[in-house]
Amino acid sequence: QSALTQPRSVSGSPGQSVTISCTGTSSDVGGYNYVSWYQQHPGKAPKLMIYDVSKRPSGVPDRFSGSKSGNTASLTISGLQAEDEADYCCCSYAGSYTWVFGGGTKLTVL
């Protein structure tokens, strides 16, 4: 159960787009279309932003989108806003009711 690999940090200016990658293996990201992304502000609980690779829960702006290719999933945030500054973590189902998370990526809005 090794953690998924994410960049430690990414940054972008307001209005720009950023993409956060999440690399796993064929036993998790590559094997299932059950990748989710969570936004976490300091001291707060994680908030679901994307599920099943590319689906958005109601209330999440369409500036947030997800995709997957092979063993790598990606979260793209377009039209960056100051409020998007947070930690983002990916998660993948890994079979037999087990899950694996990424190490988290800190997004800085410049």
Add this chain to the structure above:
Amino acid sequence: EVQLVESGGGLVQPGGSLRLSCAASGFTFSSYSMNWVRQAPGKGLEWVSYISSSSSTIYYADSVKGRFTISRDNAKNSLYLQMNSLRAEDTAVYYCARISGLTFDYWGQGTLVTVSS
């Protein structure tokens, strides 16, 4: 409104035990599988344990297998995590999280467990 409220965290010595609780409201608790997920200070999230809606299916991460026990009481809308033989590396904020499909869709605010002498 879905609410998950954890309690029971605190300071415990290595080798000690602690029981966490999660009180659920705003949804039909007995219809959903639940999980515990933890986050060590400054680290990423780590899945800990899964329990199905009827408690018939239970899984644990290798890091806690044999030491932690997940359970639930659907009559009390509550989820529990009994943690024994605690180690320093178990220090973390522990979240309870609801599962919808295979996604953690709602999370509690977490309870901090500190294992230290």
